[in-house]
Amino acid sequence: EIVMTQSPATLSVSPGERATLSCRASQSVNSRLAWYQQKSGQSPRLLIYGASTRATGIPARFSGSGSGTEFTLTISSLQSEDFAVYYCQQYNSWPLTFGGGTKVEIK
C-alpha cells in the first residue's frame, strides 16, 4: 500500500498570503496525484488531477506541481473561501490512498 503523508497538518495563513501544502508518497505514483478541498460540512471537491491540471471551474490561484513521490499544492493568494481541509490522493495503484489532510486556517 502506498502511504500518502501530508504536511503540515495545520497551516495558519492570513488572507492574501501564499499557502504551500506538501504531499509525499511512500513510492512513486507517477503523476497520478489529485488534490481535493473539503469545507466544513461539505463533500470533497476535486481541485487538481494529474499532479498539475486544474479541474473544471477551479480558479487559477490554485496550482499543483511535482511527480514521482513529492507533490505541492500552492494557493497563490488566499481568499476567505479557501480556508478548508485539503487532501491529496494517489490513483496510480490499488488500494487508492489519501493523505491525512492539511487544514488551512485563518491566521
Next chain:
Amino acid sequence: EVQLLESGGELVQPGGSLRLSCAVSGFTLSSSVMGWVRQAPGKGLEWVSSIRARDNSAFYADSVKGRFTISTDNSKNTLYLQMNGLRAEDTAVYYCAKGGHDYNPFEYWGRGTLVTVSS
C-alpha cells in the same frame, strides 16, 4: 449537470447489513467508473471500493474485503454498496463519487449518507 445522490444510511447494530444506493444523472453510468469513499466522524477520507460499470471490474479496501460488495444497475442509473457484517469502525459518512478506476481521480462527489453502527 452531473448529480450523485446517496441514500440508505441509518443506524444499524453490529453484525447487521445495509445497502447504500447512489442515483446518478447527467452522465451514462454504464460507461463510467465509480467509487465509494468514507469519512469517519472528525477523520480523513478513506477509499472503500471502486467499479468499472461496463464489466463489473471491482476493487476493495482490505478493511471491507469480503464484507462489502459494490455493484451497479445501469438500467436504473444507480450504484450500490452492499454492506454485511458491519462493525463499529464502519461508522462514517459514505460518499459516492464518479471516478476512482482506470487511472481516474474522483471528479464528482455526492453529499454523502451517514452510516452508524452501534448497539
